[in-house]
Amino acid sequence: MTSQRWRSGDHVVVRSVWGDKIQIAMPMTVIADTERLTALYLAAGTPIKNRSTYGSDHLPLGDWEIVDDVWRDDLVRIKFAGDAHAYYAMWRGDRFHRWYINLESAYERTPIGFDFTDHVLDIVALPDLAGWQWKDQEELRRAVALGLVTQVQANACYAEGKRAIARLAAKRSPFADGWETWRPDPAWPIPPLPSNWDQIK
Numbered sequence: 275m276t277s278q279r280w281r282s283g284d285h286v287v288v289r290s291v292w293g294d295k296i297q298i299a300m301p302m303t304v305i306a307d308t309e310r311l312t313a314l315y316l317a318a319g320t321p322i323k324n325r326s327t328y329g330s331d332h333l334p335l336g337d338w339e340i341v342d343d344v345w346r347d348d349l350v351r352i353k354f355a356g357d358a359h360a361y362y363a364m365w366r367g368d369r370f371h372r373w374y375i376n377l378e379s380a381y382e383r384t385p386i387g388f389d390f391t392d393h394v395l396d397i398v399a400l401p402d403l404a405g406w407q408w409k410d411q412e413e414l415r416r417a418v419a420l421g422l423v424t425q426v427q428a429n430a431c432y433a434e435g436k437r438a439i440a441r442l443a444a445k446r447s448p449f450a451d452g453w454e455t456w457r458p459d460p461a462w463p464i465p466p467l468p469s470n471w472d473q474i475k
Contacts, residue, residue, distance in 0.1 A: 278383060280307040285465035286387030288314060292334035294474050299323040301465040309355060316349040320464050333417055350456065352448045353381060358434045363453040370454045373399040375438045377431050386468060393431045399442055403449060406442060
């Protein structure tokens with residue numbers, strides 16, 4: 275673990291991990307990394323590493339291999355210090371597509387970027403914030419039934435989601451920060467994954 279802060283334009287690797295196993299690894303460009311928030315950009319067309327196999331859902335069950343994949347939408351990942359969720363601002367081409375709230379652990383800073391553990395449940399919101407809905411509720415129920423998470427942890431996940439929804443309803447940051455019109459510096463290249471992208475310890 276490291277306390278290093280990154281500068282705008284730096285390249286980092288963001289990884290979803292389950293224990294000591296990587297589920298996805300994505301090279302991103304730092305927009306901001308402050309005591310208040312971390313904002314990262316993932317460009318459409320970025321080569322990433324992803325799980326090779328999924329069952330009927332995305333639960334971390336059994337063994338999997340990591341294979342080459344390509345990210346398809348422009349995405350800004352915004353995470354406030356202390357939050358167990360991240361906000362995604364997403365574009366399809368030049369059109370702002372939607373807001374997405376990913377329930378997840380706090381970041382663990384690593385020498386190459388950030389690791390987190392996904393908490394299964396998500397929230398999807400319309401681009402104008404006129405409506406939202408829970409996503410993957412059945413997956414979370416199955417995760418509890420399989421013993422991957424406890425009911426207490428699932429309840430905490432819903433409570434965290436409701437905190438994010440309250441922020442959305444009040445149109446507080448990040449929803450009041452103009453991210454919908456943000457565009458990356460055209461000089462930013464698509465970052466490659468470094469050779470040590472898969473080193474956990």
